[in-house]
Amino acid sequence: MSQLTAPQQSLLDRVLEHMVRLGHAATPQRRLVAQELLTSPRALTARQLSDSLNDQGERVxxxxxxxxxxxxxxxxxxxxxxxxxxxxxxxxxVFCSDRHHHHLICSACWGVWEVEGCGLSEAQSRVGDRLGFQVQSHSLDYYGLCAHCAGAAAGRV
Ligand SMILES: [Zn+2]
Ligand SMILES: [Zn+2]
Ligand SMILES: [Zn+2]
Incomplete structure (x- = not known):
């Protein structure tokens, strides 16, 4: 199990508290799954995450x-x-921080990066005003190749 950095630990604590407040027990297995996802640099499927925990001797x-x-x-x-x-x-x-962000997603390695500061709030209210619509949120993902995978595709790695 990867060590958590201090900010990761506090994010994990907040998520588990939130889970309990919403009426879901923060069982040891749920903690393990949340921690494994939080420390993974890539998006994972349920099977990959289960395999990875099993490799570390945690049967989930x-x-x-x-x-x-x-x-x-x-x-x-x-x-x-x-x-x-x-x-x-x-x-x-992929694990999400609790700040507003968007995702950069590498279509070759499933690496996911959070991008903060989207600048879409103004566009959001403009779009809403035009149609008399109260827009409350928006989502946006960017897909492409990360620096490593783009290098590999160009034969540089
Ligand atoms: Zn996210
Ligand atoms: Zn990549
Ligand atoms: Zn945004």
Whole structure:
């Protein structure tokens, strides 16, 4: 199990508290799944996450992992990447910080980076004003190749 940095630990604590406030027990298995997702540099499927925990001697079944990931997504602590990239791919999940952000998603390695400061709030209210619509949120993901994968594609790595 990867060590958590201090900011990661406090984010994890906030997420687990939030989970409990919403009436879901923060069981040891849920903690393990949340921590593993938080420390992964890439988006993971339920099976990958379960395999990775099993490799570390922590037995957490795929269904438990799957339900925990769905719960994390439901409470806003995880983001689900469906098959935008490869047709028919299993859902991949990534841990989300609690600040407003967007995602940069590498379509070759499933690496996901958070981008803060989107500048879309103004566009959001302009769009809403025009149609008399009260826009409350927006989402935006960027897909492409990370620096490493772009280098590999160009034959430089
Ligand atoms: Zn996110
Ligand atoms: Zn990549
Ligand atoms: Zn935004």
């Amino acid at each position: 079944g795929v269904m438990t992992v799957y339900r925990t990931l769905a719960l994390l997504a439901e409470i806003g602590a995880a983001y689900t990447l469906h098959d935008h990239i490869s047709e028919g791919a299993e859902a991949h999940y």
